[in-house]
Amino acid sequence: MGVVARIVWAFAALLLAACGNPVAKNADALMDDLDTQGVFTGAVVIAKKGEIVYERGFGMADASRRFSPDTNAEAGSLAKTVTATAVLLLESEGDIDLDAAANTYVAEFPYPEVTVRHLLSHSAGLPDYDAFEDLIESAAPTDNISLLKAAGERQPATAFAPGSEFDYCNLCYDALAAIVEHVSGQSFIDFIAARFFLPAGMTDTYIRPAKFVDWPGPRALGYKLRGDKIELNDVFDNEGFYGGANINFTSRDLARWMMLWAENHAAIPPSVRKAAVQPAIINDAASGISLGSWYFGGDGAHCYYTGHNQGFHAFAYWDSREEIAIAFISNNTMIAPIQPALARSLIAIAEGCKPQRLVVDTQDEAGEADIAAVAGAYKADAGRSFSILNESGRAFLVFSEAPRLLLYPVGFHILYAPGADIYLLFDPSNEAVVVSSVFDEWQAYRR
Incomplete structure (x- = not known):
C-alpha cells in the first residue's frame, strides 16, 4: 500500500483529540497545512447556530485574483440538491405528482414510461452528457429542451426498464429543472431565487450562461495543481443546460444554502424536509441517495452532498441537531484520497474536535485500480x-x-x-x- 494509502486513508478514521478547541484555530491549522502542501486552493466556510464562525480563501481563483469566500465558482452536482428541493416543494403544494410520467409536465420529454420519481432517483436510464459532446463542442443549442430532444433522437429507448437500476444521471436533473419551469410558469433561476436563495441571503448564486463571453463577471478557473506544475482544467464552453449542474455558488452562499437546512428554516417546510431525507427506492432496494439528493445519516438529521466538474470539487454539509453548516469549493483538481478526509476533518472541527494532520503524497495519482x-x-x-x-x-x-x-x-x-x-x-x-x-x-x- 502506497504513502497515500498508509497516511491519508489511515487519517480517514479521524483519531480525534482535544475536543472543545476553537473552530477557527483548528480550521486554520488544517487548511494552512494543506495550502502549504499545495493540495488545496479554494474557500471554506463553517457556520454554527446561524452564525458564520469561519470563512477563508486559499490560493488563486485565476491568474490575478485570490480565491475568497465570495468567489463565484462551479459546484457541479450540488445543483441537484436545489433542483430536488424545488421539485419536492412543488409536490408538497400539489403541483407535481412524483409518480406521474415526466412528459405530463414537459411534452418534449422523449420517454413516456419515465416518471418524475425515476428522474429524482437516478433510475430512468437516460443517456449521460457524453452523448452530446458534439453539440457542446459546436455552436448548437444546449439548453435543457434541446438536450432532451437530442436524447430521444440518439437513444430512442431507455438503457434499462425505468425504476429497475441505479445509474447516476445528470440529464435527469436537467429534465427536472424543465419540469419546475413548466409547472411554476417561471424560469428556473427565478423560482429557486424567490423560494430559496433570497430567504437564505444568497445574493451571489446564479445559473451560468452557456457561453463564456456572456459571463456576468469574473469567474474562477479550474486548474490541476501538482507541486510547481499548473495546468488548466476548466469547465467547458457552450453548456446551456442546468439542474444537474451549472448553478454557480460562492462558498459563502453554499454555506447559506446549508444553513436553511441546518436551522429548519421556513423556506423548506417540514413535509419537504421529511421527503428530502427519505432514501429513494429502486426495485424495492434503498438507494444511498435520498429523494432530496443527499447522502444522509441514519436519522436524516445530518446530510451532505458533493459536486465535481473538471478541476472543481465542492462539498456541502448540514446537521440540524447541532445547527452546523459547512461548505467548500476547490478549483485545483483535488485528489481523490483527500476528498472524504477533508470533509470529515471539517465536520470534526465544527463539532469542536481537532483532527490529526493530513499528509498528502501525489506520487500514485496515475495508478489505475486492477x-x-x-x-x-x-x-x-x-x-x-x-x-x-x-x-x-x-x-x-x-x-x-x-x-x-x-x-x-x-x-x-x-x-x-x-x-x-x-x-x-x-x-x-x-x-x-x-x-x-x-x-x-x-x-x-x-x-
Missing part, C-alpha cells in the same frame, strides 16, 4: 459485507438490499461509487479493501 484483482466478496469485522463484480472490465459494487453501483477509477488505485459516495482502495498484501466515505471508514477482508 479490477480483476479487486473483484471478489468481502466481509468486515462488524459484519458488513459486499461484493465487487468484474463484468467485462467494468467494476460494480454490490451491497445486499441496495442497488448495485458502477465503480469508476479515480487514480491512486482507488475505485469510486457515485450513489454511495464510497471510495475503495485494495490492499493486496492482506487481501483487504479500505472503504472510506464522509460518514464512515472501515476495512473489509476478502473471503
